[in-house]
Amino acid sequence: MKEKEYLIESEKAYSPLNAIEEASRCLLCHDAPCSKACPAGTNPEKFIRSIRFRNVKGAIETIREANILGGTCARVCPYEKLCEEACSRTGIDRTIDIGGLQRYAIDYEKDCGMKVLEAPPATLEKVAVIGAGPAGLAAAAGLAMIGYRVTVFEAKEKAGGWLTYGIVPSRLPQYVVDYEADYVKSLGVEFKFNTKVGRDIAINHLKAQGFDAVCIAVGLQGAGALEIPGADLEGVKTAAEFLSAAKPANGNIDIPTNVVIIGGGDVAMDCAATAKQLGAKAVTIVYRRTIEEMPASKTELEFVQKLGVGILPNFKPAEVIGEKGKAKAFKAVGLDWKDRNTSVEVSDSVIQLKAELVVQAIGQIPEDISFAGLEAGGRGLAAADSETGKTKVEGIFAFGDIVNGGKTVVEAVARGKAAAKAVDEYLSSRRIGSTTSKEVAAGKEGAR
Ligand code: SF4
The missing domain is CATH 3.50.50.60 (FAD/NAD(P)-binding domain)
Structure with a gap:
């Protein structure tokens, strides 16, 4: 069943033993850099120490007091740009899996029916x-x-x-x-x-x-709309239109064989993963700069690459080609970047991809x-x-x-x-x- 892959969490969870083992790799740094790198003020050093010494409740308290969406952030944070980037262990072998340990603690809370936060009586304004x-x-x-x-x-x-x-x-x-x-x-x-x-x-x-x-x-x-010929064809959608149709339907939507996604951020990755996991045979991300310049988190990029999504960097959208009012193919033209802000089209570098669905993930409004x-x-x-x-x-x-x-x-x-x-x-x-x-x-x- 095609929806199965789409609905099941791709990252495996830690067992209690593995979580303690991973937490034990932490150097328990003085003035821990990981703890200064979290925008929400979560203190990884503290909750990792709690897990290491089998005090999972203490870990949950540390996370929840700082971040009411601790379970969500454990899954979607760009760790490699935040706490894990700051982790001192990186210099020795590899960073501590802070996200995985945060997920372990919050999953434990849910599985045990634990509630560590209690609000005072609501008597104020x-x-x-x-x-x-x-x-x-x-x-x-x-x-x-x-x-x-x-x-x-x-x-x-x-x-x-x-x-x-x-x-x-x-x-x-x-x-x-x-x-x-x-x-x-x-x-x-x-x-x-x-x-x-x-x-x-x-x-x-x-x-x-x-x-x-x-x-x-x-x-x-919504999203910024493409201003190219064929942008009004059936089968050309914004990322919001595409994703908000797929999710509430639990993935039970029609996906054509060939899909093109335009953009290089996390939203583009979500669109690509959705299309691929729901059965599209060929999914290609078209991005106007290099892969290294994609704003998407590294984890998301690697995830879609593992799913078999193709990436076409340094190409910009040129046209959606239709037949009887429906999208059939997507044409893109190569870009040669002179510097960060200047590019020229490479006229003999034009590519045409089959595409019955073109999703624009090029910025929201x-x-x-x-x-x-x-x-x-x-x-x-x-x-x-x-x-x-x-x-x-x-x-x-x-x-x-x-x-x-x-x-x-x-x-x-x-x-x-x-x-x-x-x-x-x-x-x-x-x-x-x-x-x-x-x-x-x-x-x-x-x-x-
Ligand atoms: S920086 Fe890394 S090694 Fe140091 S306390 Fe934080 S998670 Fe542990």
Whole structure:
């Protein structure tokens, strides 16, 4: 059955013995560089030490306290560019498998039905979070852990954003995302699905409903469209159209024999893996620069190469050739790069590939947030403080992909955590201000 490979996690999990063995390779570095390299502030040295000494609960606490999406990040983080790149063991033989050990601990938590986080009673102000992607989930969890009453408004029917509607399940199984979204719910966060703020409910109504702060954590959607002949043919899709059709259907979609993917990032890799695992015979990634310059993580690139996906570097799209309105072939022209920014087309280097499906994974565009009345930050993004998410509109915070244009999942988690802290500072100071003014008023009353 073709969906089987697509739905089953490709990376093998550690057994308890193997996890301890791997953890025992750690040098327990003083001032561990791995721990400084995690955007979400997870402390690998600490959780690896816990696993090594068979304290898995301690490891889970270290991970969860730093990252509510610890199981997701264990699978999708570009470790080789973050904590594993910093690992001192690399100089001796090979890096510690930090991602694999993080996954081991979080899987153990789920398998044992353990819950290490407990939120205090929700007695503080009401906060609305718009968007249930990684940034929104991290902010919601952070606020709930302080005692805020949090409601997440999500336009789609499930939480997770790109985790649910994009990333290939053989890399990130859906049960992992569902489990972590449920974790956020178990902290007392309320979810309102199929509710798009700006369409189903106005932002002013949120204020009228007593929300004291609003967090905008919507993400990106669609993709930049190809401007080449044949781009409007049937069979030419954006990455979002392709992946969001495949995932909710558990891979039960029609895939043609020949597929071309345009782009070189992780989204392009997800498209390629999806097409290949769902039965396409020939899948080719066309990228305009060299393989070394691809922004995709090394792990993802190696994964699709192992699946047998072909890569055509230094070629740019020229035309989609159709027959009776449907895509049949894809034409690309070679590029000769003079320097990083200058290239010339090589006229005698033209290639034509059979392609009944052409997927454009060439950058996404921000969701429409005109409903919020925020200042624009360029390219349709929101203008907000890149650290705290503060905007020029009082009580409205914006963070994650909608501000930075889309980075890694762990970066979105980091931004959500920082925004939760900023919202808490804002509401705490407002509370103190209002208590002080009440005291002043009471003092005046008493003096009369
Ligand atoms: S840098 Fe590597 S060896 Fe050092 S503590 Fe971190 S995981 Fe262990």
